[in-house]
Amino acid sequence: MSASSGSPVKKYLMIWGWLAGLMLLGVFVSEAPILPISKAAIVGLVVVLSTIKAGLVALHYMHLQSDRRLLAFIAIAPFLLLAAVLALLFSTRFVRL
Amino acid sequence: MSYARAMVVPAAHTSVSTTTGIPNGKLGMWLFLASEVMFFTGLIAAYLVLRFSHPAWPGSEGHLSVPLGTANTLLLICSSTTIVLALAANHRLPAAPGAAQAGNQMGAVRGWLVATIVLGLAFVAIKICIEYAAKLSHHIVPSTNIFWACYYTLTGFHLLHVLGGVVFNAMVLGYTASPAAWTDRGKRLELAGLYWHFVDIVWIFLFPLLYLF
Numbered sequence: 001m002s003a004s005s006g007s008p009v010k011k012y013l014m015i016w017g018w019l020a021g022l023m024l025l026g027v028f029v030s031e032a033p034i035l036p037i038s039k040a041a042i043v044g045l046v047v048v049l050s051t052i053k054a055g056l057v058a059l060h061y062m063h064l065q066s067d068r069r070l071l072a073f074i075a076i077a078p079f080l081l082l083a084a085v086l087a088l089l090f091s092t093r094f095v096r097l
Numbered sequence: 098m099s100y101a102r103a104m105v106v107p108a109a110h111t112s113v114s115t116t117t118g119i120p121n122g123k124l125g126m127w128l129f130l131a132s133e134v135m136f137f138t139g140l141i142a143a144y145l146v147l148r149f150s151h152p153a154w155p156g157s158e159g160h161l162s163v164p165l166g167t168a169n170t171l172l173l174i175c176s177s178t179t180i181v182l183a184l185a186a187n188h189r190l191p192a193a194p195g196a197a198q199a200g201n202q203m204g205a206v207r208g209w210l211v212a213t214i215v216l217g218l219a220f221v222a223i224k225i226c227i228e229y230a231a232k233l234s235h236h237i238v239p240s241t242n243i244f245w246a247c248y249y250t251l252t253g254f255h256l257l258h259v260l261g262g263v264v265f266n267a268m269v270l271g272y273t274a275s276p277a278a279w280t281d282r283g284k285r286l287e288l289a290g291l292y293w294h295f296v297d298i299v300w301i302f303l304f305p306l307l308y309l310f
Contacts (some may be wrong), residue, residue, distance in 0.1 A: 008185050008188075012178055023129070031163060062294045070119065071127050075131065082135070
């Protein structure tokens, strides 16, 4: 386990810096129209930044990176189910919005 | 006063009563979080379906304060860091009771837990006393329109989870008062941390979906 090998404090503080930095970058990108891209692209970029932040928290703060693989499977399973449900939901064959 | 480290990691070294090699409490917490992921993604998916069904929505009526949302996001990010630092301090406790540095390390665990609780309460205060209060003073309620129905539903359920996390963290803080209680129940610090990180992750997605789009 990473937390028990060496001092993890420096790593945790570095992750905090990334989380705060990525969050502020997302706010800046969406609020200050500096990028010559569409609103939809900005939305996609901010969601990607949020996914990276969630991944950092799950991997390092929740120790999924170094913990037993079964826990990673448990964490991923809902997203696979969600992907299947959303695919069904947005399929015009089954649902008319 | 003598504290023994509450053995939370490595899992293989703990008393394990499952064939998975993972302590029951930790496995149970992860399964609970998996169900919570489906709960929140169901709500978020409903919001996204409604949002993309109406390109102009919510319009100027759906303006939320980005600085307040940013401040709340920073609070939760900081609180995630403080609770993982509490766990790290717990790992530095000596395994054997009675070691001289145990008191100092226990003070660090206690301090980081208090910081986590204070940051969580600050999030709750901003959400209720400033954001909700401002909306309600302008008679903006869930029935105002579909945007505000989504806003109150998503942030309300998240707020309840934050409050639950604060209570859980306070319970773990209470265990630090007694060496015997900590040796017996201190491993719940890791479970409280897992739950708190989940609450943080949910907000990481709610903030841009509600405040920035």
